[in-house]
Amino acid sequence: MKLKLTPTQNLCVGFLETGFELIQVDDQYFFVKGERRQKVLPKTLDALVSRGALLHTREGKYELSDEFKQHRKEMRSMVESKHVRH
Numbered sequence: 099m100k101l102k103l104t105p106t107q108n109l110c111v112g113f114l115e116t117g118f119e120l121i122q123v124d125d126q127y128f129f130v131k132g133e134r135r136q137k138v139l140p141k142t143l144d145a146l147v148s149r150g151a152l153l154h155t156r157e158g159k160y161e162l163s164d165e166f167k168q169h170r171k172e173m174r175s176m177v178e179s180k181h182v183r184h
Contacts (some may be wrong), residue, residue: 101169107146110138111162114152115170120160 103111110129113136114120118129120138127143129136143160146152151166 101149103146103149103151106142107149107151110142110146111151111166111170113138114160114162122158 113129113131116131118131118134118136120143121128121130125140127138127140129138143152143154147154147160150163152160153163154160
């Protein structure tokens with residue numbers, strides 16, 4: 099898994115981590131949560147799949163991979179431990 103993501107790819111991951119649903123309308127993709135809607139390009143989703151951050155399921159849905167979720171959890175704990183004062 100390539101762990102370095104572009105700012106756009108990081109933004110997409112953030113949308114998924116904060117409860118946005120990824121939907122497809124015709125040939126376009128959108129992150130949707132309530133009334134909020136943000137377009138995302140298919141090439142961005144493909145890049146996230148190739149980097150191992152997203153899985154494309156048999157049902158045609160995209161979801162964060164377990165490996166990527168674990169990586170994010172480890173990165174957060176490293177950041178939190180740096181902020182703990184001794």
